[in-house]
Amino acid sequence: MAFRRKMPATALSHLSFGIAMTAATTVTHAQGSVIIGGLLDESVAVYRDNGGHSNVRMQDSAIYPSKFYLRGTEDLGGGLQASFSLDSMISLSTGALDPQSRGALFENSAWVGMRKVGIGGFRLGQQNDFAFDYFLIGAIDPATGIAGGMLNFRTGSFGADLLGLKGPAQIGAGLAAGAPYPPYTNAAGAPVGMSAINWDRVGGKRMSNALKLTTDEIGSFSAGLMYSFGEVAGDFQNGSGKSAAIGYHHGETRAAVVYTEQNYGAVNGGQSGIANFLAGARTKVSRFDFSGMYSQARNTFTGARIYALAGGIGYELTPDLVLGGAYTYENGNEQLKNVIIHQGALQLTYTFSKRTAVYLAGVYQHTNGAYAAEIGNILASGKIQSVAAVGMMHRF
Template structure:
């Protein structure tokens, strides 16, 4: 009987050792990363309702965010992946749009077949026309230089009192309840598609969304396209929404990147539409200093009373290390047919001119 007990104990011991070895092996093939962006600074706005204003922590370079992302190697080139990402207010630490309201998903990535994910996911107006389009220049393009104006007739659901905030989704806006596929890159070409389920019984398309992206790289040239159409419950009971499309190109020539972009945003219920034409240059002055100069021409259609806006932005970024940078932006906007309003400014101007100047510190971890 003692021999039998010893055998059982040994079997259990060996089984435990095997389990520990398998767990250690699985751990070695998996990874979880904590990451984030902390951005703080001071902003001066020349005209907000007729008065100048100073702001702390406007988040002009990039949103303040933190998250977790991870992979697990399943073998044969297949990996399980996940991402949990949220934004927060630097002034009071409060979460924005919930703890992980910026982007969350889980899915599978295969070296040969591409990536399939499901969750609350940012669409291709951001990933194709911003991230892939700017490529190496992306970290040096400030959020304050993106699209904004007093095109309130677009009636985009979002921040209270601002119906044209980030109207072409270049800042990165998630689409809930969505399934997304991104192909592998083959001969410089990759494509993607995303669909959001509206969840309305008997009305499959109501409150739904869809997005498509295409990216093509040949040498140092990048060509990009994107389309996104999101239906909102606030617009014709979810049967209409905001349609965005855009084309972009960039070319890296030595220390300089030349880029151009066109976007078109339309409310399918009332016909309001804004077109944006943009050109910018990013110059690597030294390994530590980068400069970005951008120009935008924004034009509304007759539903928006042909409102127009011209915007010029100069951004400087000085890297103190791989993770920490100092930045400064100077932005001018001149509008006609409506008041000026620069993205990240707390309100629209009393007239057709608004200026923003800021200085800040950015840390990435």
């Protein structure tokens, strides 16, 4: 997504999630501040599949996740700062917590940390891994950076096979064990499948009980390491996770490489899970934005694997009106029935101010028939699905 020329898309992505707090309410004390802010994204969407079926619905978080946060910093002197963050994902359609929060008020993030300006720091608590930091907040991802937003994430209806779960009983047990993908249910409400929406973690998948180490940008480069303690007595690996990243930022150019591995109770008794690898870059030339990335998910126990190639181009029609297009190709191996997915997206965004924008977005998906098409956890009746959304975003 791009905004006014004086505020490049990457900078506005930072604003969206409170990294730059110009639209937030700040309570300042002598040596620190507490910030109340958020981002709201709501739209009306029309889903349609190759069977001629249509579904008109309110769409939460079509482009960016709607959220409310409390964040604070304290100056400890000598360039040392203490900080915290408490973030909630919310559904504007109902006023409730977002379903992926599973009833937890601050599931989106809850951490406390310390940082030395110019060097880096650490955070302790529940937090997103580096795929979210570099590819969504850093706006490298062609989906949230160029066109289609969260509706254009890498996705598919193969989540159960990616986790190695077969049949309703295993799927139900996997959900109870904290499987990362949302279920599909039959008319009786029993889980019969799983969406693999956000399988490369760019949209944010939290690590609990986590220690995160990050550097500030030094000579245009930054890096980070993260470890999530499984906290299962006598079984150090059960449910544990790790993430590492190297990033580059110079002017309008950003690039990053991220590796994340998270074990789940649903995979090999918590000893195995999903490993993700991402690499991508974004740059701006005159009125054009260019973005491209490669991402992969691999089951470390069964070997099920899917990869995606995505690219996008954005163009400033005027300083306030931006048109973007993106294309994604996904390819799965034998365990995922050799699925192939083609996905395209267009987005037109008009920015009223630094805080308010409206958009028209469309996403089209075509599979080879190995699995039904799926966008935004809405399952099609066949191998084609599309969605068009008109909506509004506002920061506060």
